[in-house]
Amino acid sequence: MASLKVSVVGADQEVWSGTASMVVARTIEGEIGILPGHEPMLAILGDGEVRVTGEDGKKLTATAADGFLSVENDTVTIVAGNASLVK
Amino acid sequence: MGAQLRVYTQKIKSAQTTKKITKAMELIAASRIAKAQARVAASAPYSRAITRAVSAVATYSNVDHPLTTEPEKIERAAVLILASDRGLAGAFNSQVLREANELAELLRSQGKEVVYYLVGRKAVGYFQFRKRASEGQWVGESESPTFATAHEISAALLEKFSLDASEGGVDEIHIVYNRLVSMMSQVPEVTRLLPLEIVEGMEEPGDNAILPLYDFEPDAASVLDALLPVYIESRIFNALLQSAAAKHAATQKAMSSASDNADKLITDYTRLRNNARQAEITQQISEIVGGADALSSAK
Numbered sequence: 001m002a003s004l005k006v007s008v009v010g011a012d013q014e015v016w017s018g019t020a021s022m023v024v025a026r027t028i029e030g031e032i033g034i035l036p037g038h039e040p041m042l043a044i045l046g047d048g049e050v051r052v053t054g055e056d057g058k059k060l061t062a063t064a065a066d067g068f069l070s071v072e073n074d075t076v077t078i079v080a081g082n083a084s085l086v087k
Numbered sequence: 088m089g090a091q092l093r094v095y096t097q098k099i100k101s102a103q104t105t106k107k108i109t110k111a112m113e114l115i116a117a118s119r120i121a122k123a124q125a126r127v128a129a130s131a132p133y134s135r136a137i138t139r140a141v142s143a144v145a146t147y148s149n150v151d152h153p154l155t156t157e158p159e160k161i162e163r164a165a166v167l168i169l170a171s172d173r174g175l176a177g178a179f180n181s182q183v184l185r186e187a188n189e190l191a192e193l194l195r196s197q198g199k200e201v202v203y204y205l206v207g208r209k210a211v212g213y214f215q216f217r218k219r220a221s222e223g224q225w226v227g228e229s230e231s232p233t234f235a236t237a238h239e240i241s242a243a244l245l246e247k248f249s250l251d252a253s254e255g256g257v258d259e260i261h262i263v264y265n266r267l268v269s270m271m272s273q274v275p276e277v278t279r280l281l282p283l284e285i286v287e288g289m290e291e292p293g294d295n296a297i298l299p300l301y302d303f304e305p306d307a308a309s310v311l312d313a314l315l316p317v318y319i320e321s322r323i324f325n326a327l328l329q330s331a332a333a334k335h336a337a338t339q340k341a342m343s344s345a346s347d348n349a350d351k352l353i354t355d356y357t358r359l360r361n362n363a364r365q366a367e368i369t370q371q372i373s374e375i376v377g378g379a380d381a382l383s384s385a386k
Contacts, residue, residue, distance in 0.1 A: 007132065009132045009133045009136050010133065011130060011133050011234040011237075011320075011321065011324060012126065012129055012130050012133075012234055013129040013130070013132075014129070014132045014133075027304055027305075028305065029304055029305050032304070039302055040300060040301045040302060041301060041302045041303070041304060042140055042143060042144065042301045042302070042303050042304070042310055043303070043304035043310070044304070044305070044309065044310060044313045066313075066317075068136075068137075068140055068310075068313070068314065068317075070136070070139070070140050070143070070301075072301070077136050079133060079136040079137060079140070081234055081238065081317070081320065082234070
């Protein structure tokens, strides 16, 4: 199965990058799940919890308040001024 | 020891102490450049992502945004000057201030009023000494700027930009900062931040040149609304980081030439001291010989 290339980017550094099978984020419109093959999209994140499910099924949560989510060619970029990983 | 000799020894000592200090500052600056450059590099993915997103929205929607439209008449322009908090960096601060003055003159000749926003103690001091007014000042973190400061600066500027000129707002925002070209050269750079030049093709989107047709959520206008201020913020943050890196490079260069100068002084004074010592010895010998001659002839 195809996979997503995900990067979580903060203002002063790239917080995390890797491959994933699914990304779930909350935009200001509501929750959205992104699987490989998703159409290109640009969305504003709400209070920004982003859940990334890795290819091996490992889950990872990042916060990205007031950020953006862009999807294209199976590349997901989550951008926020203050992005961080939740342990 | 002769008086002359003592004077030279003193001067050599003082040059040696100065050299110790400048050498230490040079080494400190050298170690900080790497860190500052790493910060510039680390912030690159962010500005790249933002730039790409902005060009995507601009390419695929025909939304007019107040931040991108050129006002009919520009009455007031804001100039943001990025200097440093500390001196001892050669021409770093003076060149950026000179550039800002030239820009202000140009703007005034176009009939625009100029208001200043200052970053760095050196710029603030320069303005205070000349009793010039400034609208905003940020000091204390020019060496390692944080994103919070960039956020604060851009919030202040955007607020002014959204006001009408009659209410004290500005129609144009310029930024003057030192860009790090290489370790040896830092060039003052002037860019117009707002209104944004038409974004399309502003920066190559990267490897796959054609941007896909995006789906915007909730819609293109509100995405652009949220994106543009962030874009401005990232531009300011980038300028702050560049300026910090350039400051360290300028300090290193200035301090290394100061150390060289101290070295030269030490060599010069050592020569002079040797000369003086030799002269003293010669004089003593001739005094002794003269004395001995006088004694022997007196017998």
